Amino acid sequence: GSVGKDGYRHFMDKELHEHPVVIGQTLQRLIDPATRRVMLPDLPFDLAGLPRAAITACGSAFYAGLIGRYWLEGMAGLPVDIDVASELRYRDPPLTPGGLGLLISQSGETADTLAALRGMRARGQHILSVLNVEQSTMARESDVVLGTVAGPEISVASTKAFTAQLSVLACLTIAIGRARGTLTAAQEQDLVAELLDLPSRANEVFDQAPAIREMAAVVAEARDVLYLGRGSSFPVAMEGALKLKEVSYIHAEAYAAGEMKHGPISLIDSTVPIVATLPSGRLFEKTLSNLQEARARGGRLLVFTDTEGEARLRGLAEIVVALPTVSEFTAPVIQTIPVQMLAYEVALLKGTDVDQPRNLAKSVTVE
């Protein structure tokens, strides 16, 4: 049947509110409720023997892949190559035969990702695709499909598919880590518990809507916006910047927080708001010191952190949004939701065609 807006003004807003449900549904497919262990479908190859992985995708799905790289390298010890599909398809990378070719796509039809899939197959990779549309061209050409259970995504700008992709990549990381012996059974139990906690933590993010609207009022007045993050928060910053460009037509650029001093710091003044994502954890202090440098140069700081990091940012930042504190592992899932909400709220203020931004297509099936 046709999909309605269920009382929401736009599909984008409706789909943003589906994050908690799609995370839960996607995890349910991959986690055995009795044993609380990750259960992948039968694979025609051995996870323990994979020499490395090559990830590719386009748009938001690519940023999900970047977060997947942090997890696969850091937790499963698997070396990862990653590139956008439009580049990978012409790069002729010397992939190790028997490696994992990991494709991520909402539609399963994106021309560049499909071409990259075929190139990876030709280079002897096992093809595993993370897809939302399970009857798609990429699905037919893959050895294994891990489905994201996000339901139809109507808004051209992707939202809920992203956290569903992260949910799958998190489970895949646990399965590979277990197979390779980098994660113990006890660690797996802890990580699974953190994942299963996500739907209710994600629900709490919507309590922050008033503060996000305050941020939106600042961003809507700007011509350029700088997004900053470190570690797995860097791809979150990229997703935030992409979403803002797509739906509000405001220029935004994402930078690795530590790289700011090598260029964009020269842009900082009171007219270029800085949207930073810094959950508590290993990299918090590092990003905090980058923000202090930006503040000292007159930058206006709009910050997404968590309840644990909040106190350190009050007084420094103009607006602080304190999301629920979760583990470092799952933080990018939670932190993505508010950056997408911010883009939506700015688009509302700008009066753009939120669900169908100019010049964009939901699924790009030509090169």
Ligand code: G6P
């Ligand atoms: C288009 C959409 C993006 C999406 C990208 C990749 O550009 O506007 O929102 O992230 O395609 O699409 P896919 O279906 O492969 O995830």
